[in-house]
Amino acid sequence: MSVIGVDVGGTKIAAGRMAPDLTVHGAVVIPTPTGAMAIVDAIAGVVADLARESPDEVRGVGVGLPATIDAVTGLVAHSVQTGMTAFDAATPLRERMGVAVFLDNDATLAVLAEHRLGGARGTDDVVLLTLGTGVGGGVIIGGRVFRGGRGHGSELGHISVDGDGPPCQGGCPNRGCIEAMCSGTALTRQFRAFAGAEPGSALGRLHAAGRLDSRSGLALAREGDPDAIGILTVAGEWLGVAVTSLANTFDPDVILIGGGVSAAGELLLGPARAIYQARALPPTRRAPLRVAALGAEAGMVGAALMAHEGVES
Template sequence: MNKVAAECTIGVDLGGTKVLAGVLDADLGIRSRVRHEVAGLSRPDLIDVIVATVEEARRGVADEPVAVGIGVPATFDHSTGRVVRSTHLPLMDLAIEDLLAERLGLPVVADNDATCAAIAEHRAGAAVGVGNAVVMTLGTGIGAGLVMDGEVRRGSHGAAGELGHLPVEPGGLECGLGCPGRGCLETRVSGPALEREAERVAIARPQSELAKAAANGPLRGARVVELAHDGDLAALEALGIVGQWLGTGLVAIANLLDPELVVVGGGLAAAGDLLLEPARSVLRERAMPPAALEMEIIPAKFGADAGLIGASLLARDRAARDGNG
């Protein structure tokens, strides 16, 4: 084993509402983990929280990490390290690698969060040995990392895999900051989408546990998933509707890319088959053969940690390139 593989690296998974940092060892074991909320922060405050989260995780281990990798829900110009589009966070035109490297005193490499998840699952997770796969991350939005002919692909402008911005509902909801579209898939399949659907179902089913939860404050996606696992019919209905919309996205993946495998991760994937089985049903009914029957839909091996682990692997690659091995 070379020196870099034996050293610790830091992986950071930045989402629309949280930042998660972890120190990982050579076996991808997470030795220290720290999470903080970032929803609604200004750019300076967001950067401060990212730095503080990394430093807190760093203090949790005795060994000094050799590099930092960060997955961000954004599109990058990889020649400059700048963010060129960010739908959920105030990061437009930010040279995030240089800024964080200066603040942290370590080499930093950044990439799209779904691409990081794809790297983790393809190198060490559910997609090992698979030539053509899509790794989806379902959280505040939707991302998709693409594995084609055995390689992770980013597209001509680093923007491949923006499945969340596939238009599925003409005249639907506005998508949000950085996207000019309406009725994009992530307005129907995401944590916020599940919360909206759950609020609607709760009104229609006032005697349900879901309605009781809604009466105590805004519903959160994690609570809806928990109630669905407990068997609440209203929560199951809301999750099933979101799952059917996910199936619409899977039909597009099947017909356009024809992968062997779709791996589903991110926070919303905690719903498991309560979300995935309705999606599989839509896929079987509406996709072109043979993908309709042969494309597998499975949970990510690393679950919600896939982005963190993939970012750590990028950091390991960066350290090796910089001559630390």
């Protein structure tokens, strides 16, 4: 008996089949189409392809969305990246695929995957931040996923670390959120602002060539460019302010950083760790801060695990 996990991102959809031994097979990545129903069609299509290749029956499908899912109504409450607002994604998916469908927030599924199979195995209390286009958050308390009263919980990316900071994005009315300081979008903005002020710098030349974004800026930092490293250092220090509050709040066993921006590694985590170790209350400095283990597959693996645990129960 297999299950299928689907992770819907702003730019791509990753899907794979999970065998009963929890190994993942046939993982595929397709571009995310525009519009809620087009996304439903794309999910149904990729699931049908994976189910055809499966040697055994597919019993359930788990879908992670960059969205909050209302635990009472089952509706996708709000998702800027997919254009879903108060959208019933579960019903059309269930009708088309004819199997049990489970929906959840993508970062919540990533922390589930890290807890069961990744960088937080064997721990009870985990905090995860996924630094991508936006910033997602996942929390495990006492071995169980925390979702809040109605499923909207653990939007850690919208914890503000600078009350007068830059405006947040994606319908968040707050300022200086982790997402506004440390996301890929925020890094792109910071790299480009520097490039505009210093056109003769390596960042400036990359910008003039129309190729400067968070990914190319990170690559420049890894090559040792001091300006790009300086921008990552400041972003890392803001991340450290956030991690300090998360450690003080949850007293976790481990704090994991995932998402595409985590490719910065110690260029980001080093400054973050220095702030965290200096500022967290002494008893809550115990959790290691490290890059998540499952990389870009965490959301898809978590979606499959949710379906696996859902059809078992």
